[in-house]
Amino acid sequence: MNLRTIFDHVVTNFKCRFTYRWDFVFAIFIKAAEAAIGLLILDFQLQKVGLIGNFTRPQMILVFGISELSFALWHCFFINSLSIGAYIQEGTIDRFLLRPLNPILQILLDGFDEDGWGNLIVAIATIAAATSMGVGPVSPLDVAILIFFAFCGAFVFFSISLLLSATGFWARAQTNLGLLTMDLRFFARFPLNIYPSWLKIVLSTIVPLAICGYWPTLFFTHRRWEILPATLVTTILFVFVSVRLFGIVMRRSYESAGT
């Protein structure tokens, strides 16, 4: 699939969204409010609890901001991976399999979500607030690294949603398991050291949610440079394994609606 086709898909998607301009603005505003209320609730929690996993209030705000940034990018570009179950249930997944293009890419390009941009605005504002409190990215290099972390986190969310949505091939319907991706972001907002050690290993390797908030915060607060290659390698491996597994499940378990 060449870049021109991807670009055309993206442009078409945006044109569709802009057909109803005020709806687009309204959705962004509401999503921003939702993210802001999430932050408010976290702040209430911090006021009562104090330190969480030895993370101070500014550090917790930074974890929230980075996890929200990763989630927002996933929400903007990869959210349609959650629709796989619905496509299977409706019998429309054949459409993607018949075309001479990568089916996963087609599914992702089939629908973008307009309201994810609201999350993105709040995430950037939150990270800026954390920076003003003395933690977070300061230099242009830091900002570049933050963008790198954010995209890695978005790819992790994408891989999780792809894997969980693949259960739709067995269930032949959209399952709660696929929608779990939306809930997992709440857990990416907490430092990993509050979990038992076995779960820490799981969340760093098998389901690397640590990339979506905890590791980037450790990098910006402790300047641990080994986190950068670890993030890159873990993300690539996780995406590769997820896509391969998705392909295997699809090939073995999907039965076409046709003859």
Add this chain to the structure above:
Amino acid sequence: MGLVLTHTASLIWRHIQMGWHLTLVYNLRIFFDLLGSLIFFALQVLIWSYLTHDKTIAGYDEPMMVGYFSYMYLVSLVLSPGCDVYLSRRIISGNISLDLLKPAQALVYLPFEKFGPALYRLLILGLPVLVLTRFFYPVPISLNRAITIIPLLLASYIFLSALDYLLASLCFYTKAFWGIYSLKVTIFMLLTGRLLPLEFYPAWFARILDMNPLALAFFHTVKYLTGSPLAAPLPYLCYLQTVYAMLALLSAWAFWKMGMRRLSIQGG
């Protein structure tokens, strides 16, 4: 009169059955739904058991907090009719006209049809999680409390269904359904105590939110089920929620009628 009532009751029962059977069509979905619920709940318990381990925060110790979230999870499964998603899609696609053609006022019976999936979620997803939690934490389980809370739950279900109709009728004016849905989720996050008990909020803010209908449906119901003292006697809370439900029904009816005026159906 008796015949009409019998017919109505029979229709209600059939709609509940229909919702139940539609949910069970996909066998394996039950397993995956349960797995998803267990993972979400287990992570939530892990976080809160860490935060409240060996200490009390805002009046909650570890078992109380786990009990709170167990029941909150259970109540959330029951009190999510989901009529708004169905209705909004029908309105936006124009398929609402098909529902209006049906003789048995399908739209009036929709909350009953959605009661079937709510029962499915309670029995298949909620109760196993509660029983499993009981093995690890002393979560109070009282049949007496479960029965006496039913009127409040029913009033809350009516209120939430009416709220769904009210929100869905906004789709007569805008196509931003997911924006409206997100607005609902946002309001719920703040007012129900689903993510955080109201005791964690600043005192002035918690006082304002204390008797709102969403707090009555979720927060106070959970407090009662966990055996914690309530802010007011249960009959008073039921009465208050019934008043809210009636007001919501009236508003939903008015909004729906206003929206229907904008509906134009092509054809003969």
